[in-house]
Amino acid sequence: MSTAQTRAPKTRLTTSAMIASIAAPGQRTAPAPFGNALVELAKMRPEIVGLTADLAKYTDLHIFAKAYPERFYQMGMAEQLLMSAAAGLAREGALPFVTTYAVFAARRAYxxxxxxxxxxxxxxxxxxxxxxxxxGYGPSHQATEDIAIFRGMPNLTIVDPADAHEIAQATPAIAAHDGPVYMRLLRGNVPLILDEYGYTFELGKAKTIRTGNDVLVISTGLATMRALQAAEMLEADRIGVEVLHAATIKPLDLETILAAAGKGGRLVVVAENHTVVGGLGEAVAAGMLRAGIAPRFRQIGLPDEFLAAGALPTLHDRYGISAEAMARQIRAWL
Structure with missing residues (x-):
């Protein structure tokens, strides 16, 4: 066993206390699922290296840095250099995992x-x-348009996991994929929900999480967790909600999505933690139009504006992506 392997932590480390959780009170969580999954993967993949732009603690990469300091690179506040260095390491046979904030990758290092x-x-x-x-820090830190920015980039796979369970599975899956990947990261104490449904992540596959006859919600990322919670609320009103989770935004599993959307009589709603411009909603709408499928269609997403700063629960309700707000909006559409 290598020296690096002997340094791998034997217990799951937690994230920085400065990082607030997006979990509801009493909701199950797992600490730093990405950082812990990467450490486990690195035991078997010595070519994995980690790089960050002065944000190891705030992207959960500090766990990898502690386990494998000789495979960790702190690049400072220089995102363009961060991406270029990762490219150079990849050319030499390394498998770089690069972390920063989504706003800096999408806007500054595109x-x-x-x-x-x-x-x-x-x-x-x-x-x-x-x-x-x-x-809650306002437009400087809210990557509301990152998927829209990256969807047009050739060769780039885009993944938006819903919870800690999926992040732990998606991390080795993207490592096994040959090519560049952009993955949105829920950090810190991340909620757990998909394990309750027996879900298994597969790159490039959309999957039905629960079934329902009245509404089809096609969702991704954090919005899937909220859609499942909203579906439970609506069930009390005898409204059946099917939730189809599309964790891979590009390439999008249109075959599965169109098959579900083509079942007549249901309201089709796309829900995402992203602006309604250029994200999953518009991708699904374009796919349905090209296929000649025309259900009643609505979007739940962030507005096309710079969002306010404040407490996340308040902001999520204000901008319509809390479970309660989703349930209210779906009721209004029916």
Whole structure:
């Protein structure tokens, strides 16, 4: 066994206390699922390295850094350099996992990801915290448009996990994929919900989590967790909600989505923790239109504006992505 392997932690480390959880009171959580999954994976994959732009504690990469300090690179507040260095390491046979905030990857380092990584199909995994409305710090930290920005980039796979259970499974899955990946990251004490449904992540596959005859909710990321909670609320009103989870945004599993949307008589709602412009909703709408499928269609997502700062529960309800707000909106549409 290597020296690096002997340093791997034997217990699951927790995240920084400065990171607030998006979990509801009393909801089950798991600490730093990405960081812990990466450490476990690195035991078997010595080519894995971790890089960050001064944000190890805030992307859960500090757990990997503690376990494998000789395989960890702190690049400072220089996201363009971060992406270029990852590209160079990938060219030499390493498997870089790069972390930063989603706003910095999408807005500040886009050209470097495009030219240095995606165009060359390099095996770099870009894992970014604070996707959508998961920060109360306002527009400087809220990556409400990151999927819209990256969907147009060729060769780039985009993944938006829903909870800790899925993050733990998606991490080795994206490592096994040959090519660049952008994964949105829920960090810290991340809620658990998909394990209750026996869910297994498969890259590129959308999966039905629960069935229902009245409404089809096609969702991704945090919105899937909220959609499942809203479905439980609506069940009390005898409203049956089917939830189809599309964790992989690109390539999108249109075959599964169109088969579900084509079942007549149901309201089709796309729910996402992202602006309604350029995300999953528009991708699904375009796919249905091209296929000649025209159900009643609505979107739940963030508005096309810069969002306010404040407490996350208040903001989620204000902008319509809390479970209660989703349930209210679906009731209103029926």
């Amino acid at each position: 050209d470097f990801i495009c030219m240095a990584i995606a165009e060359e199909r390099l095996n770099v995994k870009i894992v970014c915290a604070l996707p959508g409305l998961t920060s």
